[in-house]
Amino acid sequence: MICVDVSGVHLAQPDKVLFDDLDVTVSRGDRVAVVGVNGSGKTTLLRILTGALQPDSGDVRFGRGARITMLEQDPVLPAGTVEEYLGDGWEVAAVATSLGVQPLFGRRTDELSGGQAKRVALAKMLADNSGTGDAENAHDMIVLDEPTNHLDLEAIEWLEARLVSMSAALVLVTHDRHALDRLTTRVGPSKVVELDHGRSFVHQAEAGSSAYATYLDARAERIEREAQEESTRKILARKELAWLRRGAPARTAKPKARLRTANEIVSGGPRDLGVRANDLELGAGTTRLGNQVVELIDVGQQFENPGGEPTTIFQSVDLVIEPGARLAVVGPNGSGKTTLLDIIAGRRAPAIGEIRTGKTVVPGYADQHSASLDPNMTVRKMVAGPLREPDHEDKALLEKFWFDSTAQYAPVRMLSGGEKRRLQLVMVLASQPNLLLLDEPTNDLDLDTLRSLEEFLDDWPGALVVASHDRAFLDRVADHVLAIEPGGSMRRVPGGVRGWLDERAATGGAARSGAPARPKAKKPAGATGKPKAARTGPSPSTIGRRLRETEQAMVKAQKRVDSLNDELAAATDHAILADRGAVLAEAQGELDELEAAWLELAEQAET
Numbered sequence: 353m354i355c356v357d358v359s360g361v362h363l364a365q366p367d368k369v370l371f372d373d374l375d376v377t378v379s380r381g382d383r384v385a386v387v388g389v390n391g392s393g394k395t396t397l398l399r400i401l402t403g404a405l406q407p408d409s410g411d412v413r414f415g416r417g418a419r420i421t422m423l424e425q426d427p428v429l430p431a432g433t434v435e436e437y438l439g440d441g442w443e444v445a446a447v448a449t450s451l452g453v454q455p456l457f458g459r460r461t462d463e464l465s466g467g468q469a470k471r472v473a474l475a476k477m478l479a480d481n482s483g484t485g486d487a488e489n490a491h492d493m494i495v496l497d498e499p500t501n502h503l504d505l506e507a508i509e510w511l512e513a514r515l516v517s518m519s520a521a522l523v524l525v526t527h528d529r530h531a532l533d534r535l536t537t538r539v540g541p542s543k544v545v546e547l548d549h550g551r552s553f554v555h556q557a558e559a560g561s562s563a564y565a566t567y568l569d570a571r572a573e574r575i576e577r578e579a580q581e582e583s584t585r586k587i588l589a590r591k592e593l594a595w596l597r598r599g600a601p602a603r604t605a606k607p608k609a610r611l612r613t614a615n616e617i618v619s620g621g622p623r624d625l626g627v628r629a630n631d632l633e634l635g636a637g638t639t640r641l642g643n644q645v646v647e648l649i650d651v652g653q654q655f656e657n658p659g660g661e662p663t664t665i666f667q668s669v670d671l672v673i674e675p676g677a678r679l680a681v682v683g684p685n686g687s688g689k690t691t692l693l694d695i696i697a698g699r700r701a702p703a704i705g706e707i708r709t710g711k712t713v714v715p716g717y718a719d720q721h722s723a724s725l726d727p728n729m730t731v732r733k734m735v736a737g738p739l740r741e742p743d744h745e746d747k748a749l750l751e752k753f754w755f756d757s758t759a760q761y762a763p764v765r766m767l768s769g770g771e772k773r774r775l776q777l778v779m780v781l782a783s784q785p786n787l788l789l790l791d792e793p794t795n796d797l798d799l800d801t802l803r804s805l806e807e808f809l810d811d812w813p814g815a816l817v818v819a820s821h822d823r824a825f826l827d828r829v830a831d832h833v834l835a836i837e838p839g840g841s842m843r844r845v846p847g848g849v850r851g852w853l854d855e856r857a858a859t860g861g862a863a864r865s866g867a868p869a870r871p872k873a874k875k876p877a878g879a880t881g882k883p884k885a886a887r888t889g890p891s892p893s894t895i896g897r898r899l900r901e902t903e904q905a906m907v908k909a910q911k912r913v914d915s916l917n918d919e920l921a922a923a924t925d926h927a928i929l930a931d932r933g934a935v936l937a938e939a940q941g942e943l944d945e946l947e948a949a950w951l952e953l954a955e956q957a958e959t
Contacts, residue, residue: 353380354415355493355521356401361410363396367758369550370396374410376554380492381540384523385532385564388547389754389798390770394525397547398422398495401523415492421480422495425769425796427473429461434472437461444479450510451475451503452685467502474499474511481520493521500528501795504685505821505853527797529564529824536563546571644710645673645787645815646696651705652840653691662703665691666840669705673787673815674894680830681819682852687836689819693717693789696817716785718777720792727765731755731775734764735782746782753778753804770796777805786814794822811904823849831895895956902950909943 354377361374370393378384378401386394399405400412402422414420429437435457438444448454453475456468464472474496481490500508512534515522526532536542536557544567546553555570557563652667665688673679673696681689694700695707697717725734735750736742742760750760753774767775773796780788788809794802802825809816809829820826826833826849835845835852845852916936923929 353418353492354378355380355382355418355420356415357411357413358401359411359413361400361407361412363393363400363407367762371547371552372550374545374552376543376545378493378521378523379541380521381519382521382523383536383538383540383542383563384521384545385536385543385567386523386525386545386547387532387567387799389800390774390796391759391768392547392549392798394547394798395425395497395768397545398497398523398525401493402495418493419491420493420495421477421491423470423473423477423497423499425470425497425501426466427469429464429469429472432461433457434459434461434464437472438476438479441479443482444475447475447479447482450514451478451507470502478511478514481518491520493523494518496522496524496526498526498796499524500526500531500821501792502685503821505682505823505849506684506856508821508823509853509857527794527799527802528822529799529802532564533562537561643675644708645675645677645713646710647672647708648695648702649706649708651695651702651707653688653695654703664840666836666842667704668840669842671834671842673817675815676813676894676900677815677817678829678831679817680826680833680849681817681836682826682833682849683836684838687838688840689836690720690791692836692842693719693791693817693819696787697789713787714783714785715787715789716780716783717789718780718791718793720795725764725772725775728763730761730763731767732760734775735779749778749782752808754801770798770801773797774801781808788812788814788816788818790816790818790820792820793818794820794825810900895953899950899953902946902953906943906946906950909939909946912939913943 357377359375362372363370364372374397376384386397388394396405399422400407402420403412403414404422406412434453438448438453438457445454448457451471451474453468453471456464456472459468461469461472477494481494499511503511508528508531512531515535516538522535524535532544536544537560540559542557542563544555544557544563546555546567553570553574555563555567557566648669648671651669651671653665654662655665656662669692681692683689691700695702697715698707698709699717701707731750732742732746735746747757747760755771755775755778759771764772764775773793777790777793793805797805802822806825806828816829818826818829830849833845833849833852834842836842845855913936916932916939919932920929920936923932
């Protein structure tokens with residue numbers, strides 16, 4: 353059964369084309385992912401596919417009797433209580449429990465936060481489309497806009513399994529790369545619709561393979577091809593410019609068509625091809641950290657309950673954050689991850705315990721809210737702040753995170769939700785902190801921005817503490833994991849995020865019995881509840897920092913070896929050949945030593 357067929361669709365905004373001549377068909381059972389940078393029109397396309405929005409031109413045809421529903425990024429719930437909205441029955445209870453909605457049943461829908469409303473709306477959609485649900489409420493096509501936002505890691509794992517088993521067509525936008533790969537790998541049809549600077553590409557996967565992987569391969573090939581075309585364009589441009597720069601008599605005789613051709617070649621550079629290659633000196637202005645960053649000693653946090661006992665969020669937390677530490681904070685929703693970040697940042701005082709912050713620490717905190725952005729201020733002024741004018745460093749940082757010269761002059765009110773999130777990150781990084789605190793930084797970000805952020809953090813010299821539900825992101829940027837358990841204790845989990853999820857799955861999500869003993873002496877970064885004597889050799893954060901430093905040194909060494917090889921290939925003088933050959937041998941030896949050191953550190957990290 354065909355749910356929707358889109359043919360030759362075109363849609364433009366006043367300053368840009370979102371997509372042109374787009375063709376895509378979605379049938380029952382299909383899995384379709386829509387990808388593209390923030391502001392490229394992903395949510396707009398979803399609304400066209402549901403009939404909520406009409407394109408400027410093209411045909412949108414819906415299958416006869418096709419029932420289509422959409423989960424918006426910011427759903428609006430009807431008045432009443434959550435229980436009245438969701439209904440009753442065991443299926444509703446099961447879905448609500450898995451998504452963490454059960455405690456909200458007595459709340460009114462207008463009292464919910466944006467994240468709570470999103471989870472309630474998702475629970476309603478899944479309950480209505482369950483295998484045992486009311487057939488009248490079931491849909492043929494389900495459209496999801498960032499469904500994993502505001503879910504914890506366990507809920508995301510459960511949601512993936514649930515969506516895989518559904519028979520309805522599924523169309524989604526998500527930044528979760530694990531979910532994209534899993535949901536577009538199936539026996540039946542799956543595809544990725546890529547929106548790229550006004551163009552659109554549909555990537556169809558073969559049966560049993562991942563449409564997301566197919567998209568990545570095709571995109572890489574296209575970028576390489578366009579880079580080759582750009583190289584050819586530069587050669588033509590040089591020839592045309594050389595012709596234009598001949599003497600005055602020749603210039604007077606040049607036909608207008610030849611002048612126009614030269615100008616088009618020179619000015620008609622390629623479209624932006626993915627992550628920009630500007631060589632930012634990341635962290636060049638960052639204040640150097642001393643030996644002490646932040647230390648938490650026997651910290652606990654409680655919230656008062658009117659007429660009852662206070663609620664303990666976490667307790668007996670001992671944590672030392674060292675220079676260069678990379679910590680990922682995980683735990684169920686409501687376990688206190690944001691509260692812990694607030695305490696580390698100095699925004700909130702703990703109920704008990706002591707906080708010690710180094711004198712050289714400059715914290716930068718990107719929280720989950722972008723309400724503080726002035727809607728009438730331009731993007732570039734938001735980054736520069738009220739006390740100075742934007743400079744070239746602001747421009748380079750904005751370009752690194754996909755704000756081109758036009759977008760830098762746009763008022764904040766014109767930005768999409770993902771673009772506002774991106775701007776918030778740039779504002780924090782522009783303050784040149786040496787302790788970076790990120791609370792759900794991947795929410796609403798597109799895949800390309802995620803990769804840019806990961807690359808930025810790879811080279812960033814300060815300490816990092818991040819709370820996120822994005823498994824791929826945490827695997828990339830964090831050296832080890834701090835798990836806040838339901839009982840309020842915090843501990844280090846071997847095996848990273850995957851190890852933590854496997855452990856909780858094996859125990860049914862229950863916390864380990866008994867609180868871990870805490871040592872009196874200062875512990876390495878991120879270690880909680882484990883005696884110092886139990887660890888020998890460098891701490892995991894130290895090993896991780898050395899790995900990153902060695903990787904960066906290997907990149908520089910490889911560039912030097914490549915440059916020397918190029919010099920040798922171009923040289924003809926015997927003396928130059930001998931000199932460059934000796935230098936090359938020395939450079940290759942340094943690279944070999946770095947590779948050996950990297951292998952040794954990698955082995956230490958695994959053990």
